[in-house]
Amino acid sequence: MDFVGLPVPYTMKPRRISEFLIESAIFLAGTISILFVVLIFIFLAKEGFALFRTVSLWDFLAGKDWYPISYPPRFGALPLILGSVWVTLGAILISVPIGVACAVYIAEVAPHWLREILKASVEFLAAIPSIVLGFIGLVTLVPLVQSLFNISTGLTALAGSLMLGFMAMPTIVSIMEDALTAVPRSYREGALALGATHWQAIWRVVMPAASSGVIAAVMLGIGRVIGETMAVMMITGNAARIPTTLLQPVRTMTATIAAEMGEAVQGSPHYASLFAIGIVLFVITFIINLTADFFLHREK
Amino acid sequence: MGILMKKLSFSLLLCFSASCLFTPNVLAKHDVIQIKGSDTMVNLGQAWAEEFMNQNPEVSIAVTGGGSGTGIAALINGTAGIAQCSRGMKPEEKEAVLKTAGKEVKEFVVGLDALAVILNPANPVSELSIDELSDIFTGKITNWSEVGGLDESMLVLSRERNSGTHVYFLEEVVRKGNARGPEEFASSILMMPSSQAISQEVARSRAAIGYLGLGYVTSGHKTLAVSKKKGTAAVVPSVETGQNGTYPISRPLYIYTAGEPQGDTKRLLDFARSPEGQEIVQAMDFVPLK
Structure with a gap:
């Protein structure tokens, strides 16, 4: 790629020119996503850091009161951060065991014809728009949680966790299934030849060999969960109080941005605070993706 | 569906959201009256718009909700000509309109x-x-x-x-x-x-x-x-x-415009406050002006 950017000698043959043009176009297309990530971060930072002229970073991250439109406003984002953390933890507790089991079944146990059907349906699950799932959750999961635990409302962190766990499943299953299938066939054959049972071969040999892919799958699942907005806003109740159990309503960072952006006066501290929440989210997803990448590359 | 596909679709998504963030004001077309704002009033605005367009087929009106704040933001950005609000506009919001549109905000009470x-x-x-x-x-x-x-x-x-x-x-x-x-x-x-x-x-x-x-x-x-x-x-x-x-x-229900309404916008506002428009207010379960 080192000739990209060098001037084209006019003696070049037409074929080489077209080659050069195509390579440059591909190079541009390939690097444009980096440009966008950088631009988005600059934009977020420009709008969000304005908040810290009026509020200290510590008061923002550790403050317990979120009253952005009061006099004077209070921008304590801790309940929102913890709201996202609770919902995400719940979702991970639900989706990881099921997702791992599902991927192991698809990759190692299921007969060939069933494997294709299962893979296709898991990928189809990923294609359902989140707002549709949120709506289904609102009319089915929320009343279910309410009556199951006999509480006054089903709009709780648990309902959100169940819904998001379900939404993270396709990500976890398909990435993990890729990782398991990538384990060389000889590993399994070797284990079986040594007298291991099918389960022992999966648990002791294949899973450890694919461990980095497994961890990456889980991390990307977390990334999917923490960024989800619409479904969460519809079913978690959005009360900005620090949650102590999963059976309480919570307000997530994403739902707060979505719900309040329409009202925020442009350029006001409230407007800046929503971008500051955006920065927190950006940093969290960035770290998660980086960790996932680290584990994926360790494999090679 | 490998990890590469996922990353690709993720960056596409990022690009798309970035373009949403930077959407300029060109969306506000001159031949369509954009009404935006209060969710409470969106059906009312729609009912007025439909009746008004029935009587004046050459006019086209688009009504969207999103909340009073959304309508005001649209007035500030210039993406809507009319903001419907179920609350009074704050002084700093009026100032923002003055700053971006260069016009004083006009307030009209259209129902209760x-x-x-x-x-x-x-x-x-x-x-x-x-x-x-x-x-x-x-x-x-x-x-x-x-x-x-x-x-x-x-x-x-x-x-x-x-x-x-x-x-x-x-x-x-x-x-x-x-x-x-x-x-x-x-x-x-x-x-x-x-x-x-x-x-x-x-x-x-x-x-x-x-x-x-x-x-x-x-x-x-x-x-x-x-x-x-x-x-x-x-x-x-x-x-x-x-x-x-x-x-x-x-509470009063408001309509805000940037500057004195003109042409079709003015006719629409007059219609909303006419006895006929107020009948629609009552039909939509709001309280008409006396």
Whole structure:
């Protein structure tokens, strides 16, 4: 790629020119996503850091009161951060065991014809728009949680966790299934030849060999969960109080941005605070993706 | 579907969201009147627009909701010509319009909305005073037995902060008319993204209390009679009690334009405030101007 950017000698043959043009176009297309990530971060930072002229970073991250439109406003984002953390933890507790089991079944146990059907349906699950799932959750999961635990409302962190766990499943299953299938066939054959049972071969040999892919799958699942907005806003109740159990309503960072952006006066501290929440989210997803990448590359 | 595909689709998504963030003002077309704002008023605006377009087929009008704040933001950005608001515009918002559009904001009252406080029909409570409502929404009263109901903790529901209904209820009920008072919605209150969500949750839970526009009340709710002070007569919201001012939680509905409205926008506004337009207000379960 080192000739990209060098001037084209006019003696070049037409074929080489077209080659050069195509390579440059591909190079541009390939690097444009980096440009966008950088631009988005600059934009977020420009709008969000304005908040810290009026509020200290510590008061923002550790403050317990979120009253952005009061006099004077209070921008304590801790309940929102913890709201996202609770919902995400719940979702991970639900989706990881099921997702791992599902991927192991698809990759190692299921007969060939069933494997294709299962893979296709898991990928189809990923294609359902989140707002549709949120709506289904609102009319089915929320009343279910309410009556199951006999509480006054089903709009709780648990309902959100169940819904998001379900939404993270396709990500976890398909990435993990890729990782398991990538384990060389000889590993399994070797284990079986040594007298291991099918389960022992999966648990002791294949899973450890694919461990980095497994961890990456889980991390990307977390990334999917923490960024989800619409479904969460519809079913978690959005009360900005620090949650102590999963059976309480919570307000997530994403739902707060979505719900309040329409009202925020442009350029006001409230407007800046929503971008500051955006920065927190950006940093969290960035770290998660980086960790996932680290584990994926360790494999090679 | 490998990890590469995922990354690719993720970056595409990022690009798309970036383009959303940077959407310029070119979307506001000159030949379409854009009306934006209050969710409470979106059906009303739609009804006016349909009737007006019936009478004037050459005019086209687009009506969207999103909350009063959304409408005001659109007025500031210049993406809408008319903002519908269920609350009065703040001075800093008027200033922002002056700054970006270079025009003074004009305010028009186009109707009234009586806010109903609703309970589940299984709840024996049937009237409350403004003071009691304030205590409930600030979290001082948390059990129904404190106001003569069952021994059950309350499930208090509010609209989100992007809603004009939220702001109005905060100022007139929670802060008892003192717009900059110290009272706040308790942090334990559930913030619902729409009136529909409040309606659904109140119909589902016996412990629930919420508020919404009169037009959203259904047979699955019990409408609370509200008194100004404990001991004075409690009044049930209706067109009559809204119009004669005896129902205490009734608010004006506004339309805002940047600068004096002209041409079709002016005709539309005149139509909305004409007897014919006010008939539509009543048909949509709001309270017409006298």
